[in-house]
Amino acid sequence: MQADGREIRVRVRAISEPAEDVRLFELVPETGAATPYPAGSNLTVTLAAEDRTIQRCYSLIGEAPADGAWRIAVKRMNPSRGGSAAMWALAPGAVLAVTEPQSHFELAVGRPDYLLIAGGIGITPILGMAERLERLGHHPRLVYAARTRRQMAFLDRLRMLLGDRLILIVDDEGGRLDFAAEIARLDPAGETYMCGPAGMMDAMRAAWTAAGRAPTSLRFETFGSSGSRPVVPFTVEVRDHGQTVEVPADQSLLDALGDAGIELAYDCLRGECGLCAVEVTDGAAALDHRDVFLSAEQKQAGQRLCACVSRAAGRITIDTGYRPALSRASQ
Template sequence: MQLTILDRAEQVADDVLSLVLRSTDGPLAPWEPGAHIDLVLPNWLHRSYSLCGDPADQECYRVAVRHEPLSRGGSEYVHLFLRPGRKLEISLPRNNFRFVPAPGYLFVAGGIGITPILPMLRAAVEAQADVTLVYVGKTASSMPFADELRSAYGDRVRIVATDEQARPDFAALAADLDPGTLIYCCGPASMLAAAEAAFPTARLHTERFRPTKKSFGPDTSFEVTCVRSGQTIHVPEDESLLDALNHSGHRVPSGCREGVCGSCELTVLDGEPEHRDDIGAQTGRMFACVSRARSPRLVVDL
């Protein structure tokens, strides 16, 4: 964890605050475009937010938070109670949405999905790649950083407010792609579904803020052995692995609790996990908030 202080909070669109977090002791951990951090809020909630500032700036991180109408307490606290001067613990940056070198990029962002795209766009322009951003929102006033984007990138940016303009035609965009162009897309589920239908799978990179709907068999109980402590914990069918570990004294970090942020990643030493996340756990890893076990027992590095 790193300790920061909230340096500035600025409204950058309807119901969106930009937060600038400053280091309290030396440089912050380095990060790459696509990375996110967990904020440990004073109401004890952990929430994940994409870094949307400049990776070269190791004194400050910038994130943006939309006030969700059905907030589970995170965005509501940020908007109503969090004020500059407050010290906040944050996680080290993690990256599930890696920026891959390419001769050209099409960036597609919807609403708050612009946040991980911003540093990617900067990096692509600095690398002198061929770059286009299509940024979609319900209204012009709901789209954070739109003015910043127009000022910095001019006609490389196409901003579409759907209350005034037609939604972009992804099939037409796909037809105009050069062979080496990669597509990066972040936004609501409907946008991601349209992107997956239109763009070549091998060149499309997406990040989700909400999990996709998936079907699994009935939850069953299993055992998990924590190799460092020597403790074996029973995980009943009606409890997540994350909750069982936390209730037994193993404080596993967590953010989304939906299998999209990666903060609860565990190393699996033995047994077969049943992966239910949207990230794509690497071999020997699993995400404790949603994933379970296919085998009667798992051994994890805790």
């Protein structure tokens, strides 16, 4: 279960599409007001997905609620792990449960320079950070990458805000993000905030390390929806429970284990906190890491897997750390 977060019922007031395959949801609490939050915060949404209930975290758009509503944006994923399909099935008027905004991706103000990097739907937390930094007079540079220009959300708002400090990198127009060059132009005491797919994070972290920058000055969040393998069903032997669990393509390992009665602790649901990590005892070669919690070395070793976002192909064996309590007779 999630570590914290009071549940609030919200009504979907409006839905719009700010980019191709992206839907923006305006959520209004049924009682009380949409509370302020630090830029980069997210809502955990409880959703009905077929015959089960799932939770997904989505970044709040902008640096504050507007017109009494929280706003989140959800990209349509195909295949979906369940969250995007359930969100895209919602219509205005729907009521759902969310947590209070929670902040796991905090912006530190007062640094001499800021670089913001967004990949695809990763623009969602970065937009609010850009707005906050701009309002405070920090004037960040924002590099926004996507496969096509049609997939880029909030472009007019960003252009108005940042002018020529908004840099668009569009794959199908031949654009390539030069991480080393972006790092080189950042003040040595500056900070980078980044949200994008795991592969982009890995490339940035490697360039950051190669440039000799302090690890604490690179802050990031991901959305755990991109891996190195296609999304396929896989089989998990859960050694300590003596169970075998099938994980369908549209379900996360964490959710599949939960449905089988095997509850793991979790928090971020985005591959960042590591709370849901399980030990892998067999099948390392089949793993598809989609988190940013484990280091490149840990991923290479294949001994741990973040169950909320990472997957596998074929069959793996895991140990969740569950140990049945000793009976009195055996103590």
